[in-house]
Amino acid sequence: MNEDRWEFVKIFITSLIAVVVVLSSYLYRSKLYISKLEYSLSLAQANIQELRNLEKINNKQKIEIDRLNDETEKLKSKIEDLENLSRQVQALAEKALKVDLSYKRSQRKYSSRGGNVSLEEIHERIDKLDSTIEIQKDNLSQVKSQLEILYEWKYSVPSGKPVLGPINSGFGYRRRSFHTGVDIRSGIGTPVKATANGIVSYAGWKGGYGLTIIIRHNFGFSTLYAHLSKISVSVGKRVERGDIIGHTGMTGYTTGPHLHYEIRVNDRPVDPKDYL
């Protein structure tokens, strides 16, 4: 794997974590703010009740209060949606990055200031909060789709050895031919595991390769497993990293039992050593 690309992925991951943490704290503050609004509204409602008791019911104000109540309810459900999205993003981030993003929320109590908040003021605050929520939702959706790509990348890039064992022969020129993969020594009948998630695109005899499996992964990767004694998957099957797809053998052109393993990027063989 290219050093620069890893560096980029690392920086990318770090910025994602920062964005998720910042967004989560915004969300928490929004929730506090909604609680404050609810408190103000309840005070306003108490005032209305008082007015009613004095038989000076201001119908217009009552309608206004009801309307504000409705708006608050709507805001509450929007915040709930946002929280769900945030939880999804957090879970995805934890899965994709294998980091724990849960942070301790301060149990800080907000001061229940209020009483003389005008309805206009409450309206203004609700409008402001509403637009803030929309922006946060957009941000979170963006982070979510980025994380989905990252998650996909993590399980699509071949990683690890398909069988345990020493490498007998490396990638590159040897004598007069170019070796397009690595040979991993292993006794006949050893289970061979897929090194990334993907779909089986070839399963059968392939000339000098003998019994061969090719798996197509996302982002242009494919892996090839050759000289097998047994194939346990068929073309079109979806496999995950670690699934047993067949067993080692010495079919095709080979001088001893080993697994010939290739990684290709856009159908061009690359050195598997960088991915083991």
Ligand SMILES: [Zn+2]
């Ligand atoms: Zn080989």
